[in-house]
Structure formats: structure tokens, C-alpha cells
Amino acid sequence: MITRYTCGTPVETYAVTADVPEGGALQHFSLDSREPFTFSCRLGADDLIFGLGETMRGINKRGFRYLSFNYDDPYHKDEMPSMYGSHNFFVVDGDRTFGAFFDTPARVAFDMDSAGDGTITVSCEAPGLCLYLIDGTDAYNVVKQFLGIIGPSFLPPLWAFGYGQSRWGYKSDKEIRRVADKHRALGIPLDYLCMDIDYMDRYIDFTVNGHRFPAMTQYVEDMKTKGLHLVPIVDAGIKIEPGNPVYDEGIQKGYFCTNREGENFQAEVWPGMTHFPDFLRAEVREWFGEQYKFYTDLGLDGFWNDMNEPAIFSTEYRAKTAKPDAERGDPVQPERHIADFKDFFHRLEDGTRVSNYEVHNIYGGLMTRASGEGLDRLLDRRYLLFSRSSYIGAHRYGGIWTGDNASTWHMLRQNVYHMPSLNMCGFLFSGADTGGFGGNAGRELLLRWLAVSVFTPLMRNHSALGTRRQECYRYQNPEDFKAVISLRYRLLPYLYSEFMKAALRQDMFILPMAFGFLGDETARRIEDQLLVGESIMIAPVLEKGALGRKVYLPEPMTEVRWDGEEFRCTGADAGTREITVPLNEVVFYIRKDCLVPVAKTTAASTAELDLSDVELLGTGTTYRQYLDDGYTKDCSLERCTVLQKEP
Numbered sequence: 155m156i157t158r159y160t161c162g163t164p165v166e167t168y169a170v171t172a173d174v175p176e177g178g179a180l181q182h183f184s185l186d187s188r189e190p191f192t193f194s195c196r197l198g199a200d201d202l203i204f205g206l207g208e209t210m211r212g213i214n215k216r217g218f219r220y221l222s223f224n225y226d227d228p229y230h231k232d233e234m235p236s237m238y239g240s241h242n243f244f245v246v247d248g249d250r251t252f253g254a255f256f257d258t259p260a261r262v263a264f265d266m267d268s269a270g271d272g273t274i275t276v277s278c279e280a281p282g283l284c285l286y287l288i289d290g291t292d293a294y295n296v297v298k299q300f301l302g303i304i305g306p307s308f309l310p311p312l313w314a315f316g317y318g319q320s321r322w323g324y325k326s327d328k329e330i331r332r333v334a335d336k337h338r339a340l341g342i343p344l345d346y347l348c349m350d351i352d353y354m355d356r357y358i359d360f361t362v363n364g365h366r367f368p369a370m371t372q373y374v375e376d377m378k379t380k381g382l383h384l385v386p387i388v389d390a391g392i393k394i395e396p397g398n399p400v401y402d403e404g405i406q407k408g409y410f411c412t413n414r415e416g417e418n419f420q421a422e423v424w425p426g427m428t429h430f431p432d433f434l435r436a437e438v439r440e441w442f443g444e445q446y447k448f449y450t451d452l453g454l455d456g457f458w459n460d461m462n463e464p465a466i467f468s469t470e471y472r473a474k475t476a477k478p479d480a481e482r483g484d485p486v487q488p489e490r491h492i493a494d495f496k497d498f499f500h501r502l503e504d505g506t507r508v509s510n511y512e513v514h515n516i517y518g519g520l521m522t523r524a525s526g527e528g529l530d531r532l533l534d535r536r537y538l539l540f541s542r543s544s545y546i547g548a549h550r551y552g553g554i555w556t557g558d559n560a561s562t563w564h565m566l567r568q569n570v571y572h573m574p575s576l577n578m579c580g581f582l583f584s585g586a587d588t589g590g591f592g593g594n595a596g597r598e599l600l601l602r603w604l605a606v607s608v609f610t611p612l613m614r615n616h617s618a619l620g621t622r623r624q625e626c627y628r629y630q631n632p633e634d635f636k637a638v639i640s641l642r643y644r645l646l647p648y649l650y651s652e653f654m655k656a657a658l659r660q661d662m663f664i665l666p667m668a669f670g671f672l673g674d675e676t677a678r679r680i681e682d683q684l685l686v687g688e689s690i691m692i693a694p695v696l697e698k699g700a701l702g703r704k705v706y707l708p709e710p711m712t713e714v715r716w717d718g719e720e721f722r723c724t725g726a727d728a729g730t731r732e733i734t735v736p737l738n739e740v741v742f743y744i745r746k747d748c749l750v751p752v753a754k755t756t757a758a759s760t761a762e763l764d765l766s767d768v769e770l771l772g773t774g775t776t777y778r779q780y781l782d783d784g785y786t787k788d789c790s791l792e793r794c795t796v797l798q799k800e801p
């Protein structure tokens with residue numbers, strides 16, 4: 155049961171697509187103050203809290219504070235209050251089981267019992283908000299109801315589930331081609347390569363640097379014949395440069411955000427001084443979406459939206475007004491994180507002006523919507539789109555990646571924690587920078603990270619300028635990397651099918667153990683094992699130097715060991731066991747009475763993969779496989795066929 159509780163005059167966020175009735179008296183929370191709107195609720199001693207999407211720390215969010223205020227901070231540490239996205243939905247699981255979604259584009263602070271006295275406090279700095287409250291039989295049931303009101307997930311093409319290689323610093327078509335050739339020569343599967351900001355002319359969106367990429371159309375075509383897609387980055391800001399048609403038209407039509415004085419807001423980002431498109435208006439979104447024609451005309455069908463929190467290097471207003479943090483007394487967020495957004499204004503559909511500070515968290519998600527809707531008009535096939543910033547609802551238009559993590563064991567673990575939390579908020583197509591963005595990835599870390607990424611929808615190796623080169627072939631024994639990545643391709647008949655079924659049913663793809671084994675107290679608290687689709691449980695090795703790990707099985711399962719060549723299946727009893735996992739192997743589990751279809755051979759790219767030529771692993775008797783050509787927009791559960799295991 156879902157009800158809505160409206161406070162003040164909320165700004166439209168487009169998160170909820172269903173018509174949810176107003177519920178009368180406030181349930182579960184008490185409203186303690188109206189400025190800011192502050193809600194509190196009491197927890198039972200053993201209650202857990204799930205949700206909050208892209209936030210740091212574990213799957214159970216209890217015991218800490220979090221903040222929704224999209225921000226680009228490349229130093230991810232547990233204490234950082236907010237990341238790139240705002241996902242204001244959580245579920246209390248315990249004495250009472252209910253979900254709450256605080257739908258507001260403004261800053262929201264969540265104190266999830268940081269004092270340890272059993273209190274949740276949520277403060278919303280907005281003149282209005284809608285609070286959606288969901289009652290359900292268990293936490294998973296609550297999440298499914300929530301996913302039901304925010305609309306279905308974006309559906310990427312099959313190739314987007316392949317392995318992708320990316321790096322900030324690839325300078326030319328030749329360099330990217332060399333990277334691709336190396337993968338092909340060593341038999342490391344690969345489906346796409348990302349082009350970071352250096353493909354552009356002076357970091358200007360919707361341009362190509364003609365010296366570095368002299369024949370882009372031909373290049374895109376050539377790569378496609380090798381089964382490779384190119385994925386350009388697109389930044390939010392438009393360079394101030396008269397003569398550039400996108401800039402000129404934006405100025406002429408009044409499509410950019412303004413400052414306090416009503417002039418176009420200026421901020422320094424990669425291209426120098428830029429203006430930001432006012433994505434809060436439909437007309438502006440439509441215009442921005444049309445600009446992707448520049449890329450689709452080149453034959454491109456994958457896109458990567460960045461810097462859309464928006465990230466800003468500097469503004470004059472910040473230089474003039476920002477007080478040192480010590481003088482401000484904002485306990486959760488440094489001044490430099492917020493000053494820019496108070497001199498940055500939007501015009502809403504009805505003509506009202508609001509500062510970005512008040513609607514900050516929906517900006518990036520609306521960029522995704524603008525590009526997704528544009529691409530939908532431009533292309534008759536599915537395309538890849540993922541974004542850095544997001545708000546709930548943006549999952550209908552594209553995926554997200556979790557931004558500038560680092561090559562550390564801690565961030566590998568965080569990737570595992572993020573996946574179910576993002577799924578609870580609708581972001582099924584997501585993943586982290588495999589191997590870590592900042593810092594230097596060692597061989598062991600990259601191999602263990604790949605073994606996790608095999609199971610995340612977005613599987614992309616990405617690293618920052620100036621860090622150690624992170625392509626698999628740079629490390630000793632590249633065949634070990636090939637072995638791990640090949641598992642992804644062998645598993646794609648299952649992973650693709652499970653993703654599509656979850657998306658079409660408005661369900662989760664990656665779940666916490668708690669959701670799969672209701673009533674099992676151990677499973678309820680486990681954070682380093684996950685469920686992937688309905689048949690697989692993973693228990694990845696997340697510790698440096700570890701030969702293996704301890705695994706908890708809530709029920710008897712099939713233990714599957716992949717050694718790069720074949721699958722070895724053995725029965726495993728319920729309970730706790732110790733497993734050894736060499737760096738070039740992956741162990742995963744198939745749930746009781748379940749099946750996993752695996753491809754009979756691996757492939758250099760998804761273009762060569764036959765999803766219907768499968769072998770069935772596990773002890774189940776039937777599996778419902780979703781199958782299509784990998785591109786069609788006409789997706790429905792009717793495309794499922796039932797596979798039977800021969801006795």
C-alpha cells in the first residue's frame with residue numbers, strides 16, 4: 155500500500171510516474187518542524203535500513219548520516235556525505251517494515267540513527283515535498299512496490315553488457331585502435347571503447363578534434379566491423395564561444411541558466427567559461443536532445459554524460475562570497491560544495507525563477523532525460539547511455555556509473571555495497587570504474603575487481619589521466635584476465651535474460667541476501683555476498699592477499715568453479731564453508747532448484763555470441779530465458795521461452 159503526504163508546494167521532480175493517492179494523516183514519522191521540514195521516526199533495536207542508492211558505506215545504512223546534494227568529489231571516503239546522485243528512498247526493516255521516499259529536488263539530510271539512540275531524522279530544505287510511504291510484507295516487497303511507481307528501467311542494447319575499455323587520456327583514433335587490437339590479439343573479449351574529453355575540439359560538446367580523429371565516420375564504421383562500439387563523453391556545460399551553433403542557438407533562445415542579475419550564469423569547467431542548459435524546461439531538453447544528432451550522424455550509438463551535478467571548477471561568485479568552512483557551521487558540507495549553486499538560476503515551466511540550490515538534485519537526471527528522449531527520437535534501435543549525476547526517475551532514460559572511485563580494496567567493496575542499493579532505487583544498469591579510477595591498480599586488485607564486474611550490468615575498466623595504465627594486457631599473464639572476462643560472455647545468456655526480465659517486471663536485478671532469504675537472520679546481515687538475478691549468488695574475494703574466503707549458504711546450492719576453460723559444478727551443503735579462489739578463477743553459486751543458461755563457447759564480442767546456444771547448469775528443471783536480437787525496442791516478457799533441463 156502506497157500513500158502520498160504532501161507538504162507545502164513541491165517542485166515537480168518527475169520521479170514518480172504512477173498516480174498515488176494522498177493518504178490523510180502522516181504515518182510512521184512525526185513532522186517536527188516545517189522549516190526545514192524535519193521528520194523523525196523511532197527504530198527497533200534490531201531494525202535495519204536499506205536503500206539510499208549512491209551513498210557510501212554498507213548495505214545497511216543504519217548508524218550514519220548521509221546527505222542528498224549531488225556533488226563531484228573524487229576522494230570517496232566513508233565520511234563523505236553525498237556523491238553524484240540523490241536517491242532519497244529507504245526501507246526500514248524490523249519491528250515495522252515500511253519504505254519512505256522524500257521526493258524533493260532540494261538538499262535532504264538523513265540521520266540514520268547516528269547517535270545510536272534509535273532515531274531516524276530526515277530534514278528537507280525545501281518549500282515543499284511529497285513523502286511517499288509504502289507498507290509491505292517485507293523489505294523486498296516494499297522495494298518492488300516502489301519500483302512500480304517510478305516507471306520501468308532504461309533498456310540498453312546487448313553490446314552494452316559486453317566488456318568496455320576506457321581511460322581518460324586516450325589521445326587519438328590510433329591510440330584507441332591499438333588498445334582494441336591488443337585485446338583482439340590476446341583474445342580478451344571487448345565490445346566497446348570510451349572516448350574521454352580528448353576526442354573533442356577544445357573540450358566543446360558536439361565537436362570532434364579533426365587532428366586526433368581525422369575521419370570519424372569511417373573510424374566508427376571500421377570499428378563496428380570488428381564488433382566494437384565507440385562511446386563519446388558529453389559534458390553538461392556549453393563553452394561560451396560565439397560562432398559555435400549550439401552556443402549561438404542557446405543564447406538566442408534563452409536556453410541557459412542565469413545568475414542573480416538575470417545574465418547567463420558563467421562557470422569554469424573543461425572548455426573554459428561555459429553556460430549550463432536549463433534542463434528543467436521541456437523545450438530546452440528537447441533542444442539539447444536534438445544535438446546528439448551530431449553523434450548519431452557519425453554512426454555512434456553509445457554515450458556517456460559527465461559533469462552534470464553540475465561540476466564546476468570556479469565561479470566569480472564563489473570567489474567573492476564563499477566563507478571559510480570554519481565560519482559557517484554547516485556540519486555536513488563544505489562551503490565550496492554549495493556556494494556556486496546560489497547564484498545559478500532556472501526558469502521553471504510556469505515562468506518562476508528558482509535557484510539551483512533549491513532544485514539542485516534533479517539537474518543531472520534531467521540531462522539524462524534530455525539525451526535519452528533525444529536519442530529515442532534519433533535512433534530506431536536501443537543505445538547505451540549512462541550518466542554520472544542522477545535523481546530517482548532518471549533510470550527510465552539511462553544507466554549510471556558511480557564516478558571517480560579509486561584503485562583500493564575499500565572501493566572494490568563499496569562497489570559490492572552500491573549495487574543492491576542502486577537497484578532498490580531503480581538504477582539497474584549501473585557499475586563502477588572497474589580497477590578504480592584514481593590511483594594505481596595492481597594486478598591482484600584488477601583481477602578481483604573484474605571477478606565482481608562480471609556480474610554488474612556495466613562492466614567498464616576506466617582510469618584517470620596520470621595513473622598507471624590499467625588495460626588488462628599491461629599486466630603479467632594476460633591470459634588470466636582473459637579467463638575472468640570470458641566468464642562474462644559465457645554467462646551473458648543468463649545475465650542479459652535476467653536483466654531484461656527484471657527491467658520489464660520493474661524488479662531488482664542485483665539484490666542483497668536479505669531479500670532472497672527472508673527469515674534468515676544471517677543472510678539478512680550479510681553485506682559481502684549478493685544475489686544476481688533469480689538463480690545466482692556471488693561471494694567475491696574482496697581482500698588483498700586472500701587465497702579465498704568464507705561463504706555462507708542459506709540453502710544447499712551448486713558451487714560453480716570457472717577456470718577460464720570450463721565450469722566445474724559440485725553440490726554444496728547449507729552452512730558456512732571456506733573456499734579457495736585462485737586469481738584466474740571465479741567461484742559462484744546456483745540456488746537450489748534453479749538453472750543458469752551459459753553459452754557453449756566464449757566470444758570476442760557480443761556480436762559473435764549466440765545467446766540461444768546454451769548449456770544449463772544447476773539442479774532446476776526449467777528456466778525462462780528472455781531472448782531478442784539485442785537491439786529491438788519492442789521488448790516484452792512475451793519474448794521469454796522455457797528451457798527444460800534433460801533429466
Ligand code: MIG
Binds near residue numbers: 322350387617618
Ligand atoms: O574533471 O573527463 O568522472 O570518468 O574520466 C574530471 C575526464 C572529468 C570525470 C569523470 C571521469 C572522466 C573525467 N571527468
